[in-house]
Amino acid sequence: MEHTDTGWETIGRLHDWLHENSKYPPEQEVLLRVLKLSEEVGEVAQAVIGAKGQNPRKGTTHSWQDVEAELCDVIITAMVALRTLTPDAAEAFASHLDRVAARSLKG
Template identity: 40%
Template sequence: MEPDRTNALIHALSSWIDQSPDNLHRDPEALLWGRVAKVAEEAGEAISALVGVTGQNPRKGRSATRQELENELLDVALTALTALAHLRADDPRPADLLDLLAGHVEAVARRAGLA
């Protein structure tokens, strides 16, 4: 998928969440807390899938696939990016979220001595 389309879809998903009937009445700070907390919830689902992939729960055994784990990790990333879009929603121009991510990856790689 084209980066511009991906960026636009992330913004659209973030707006869709913000415009849901349950969120329209929320205090802006509470909405931000909810968006960031959702990232933690998704991370918990990724951990649950990891437990299922590795069979760490003897009662359930191997109860998840690697693909399910990958999808949960992608949900964490997408949820974080939509939260970032929400945080930057008041910017005059929509943020290029993938460019922000690329810049962050570059900075972390530099700190690790890889770039």
């Protein structure tokens, strides 16, 4: 399957849909979107624990594909939160990624 959308177009549509269906003022939307990240990260942790079968009472409850899906949810949630902060989210992310790469991938 070929994807031509870098994701930001879809993120914009998700942001617009969430905004249109929000009952909160914009400043609360930002806070709630950022807090949503914590929830999603917790779901990644739960999936990893389940994939490793760490809880002897429950055993193996998740697969590594579940972990992948939860990580994707974290990325999507972060992208929507960034878009909520700025309409130039794609540019802000690309610029920051360039700075991190320049700092980390020297040589």
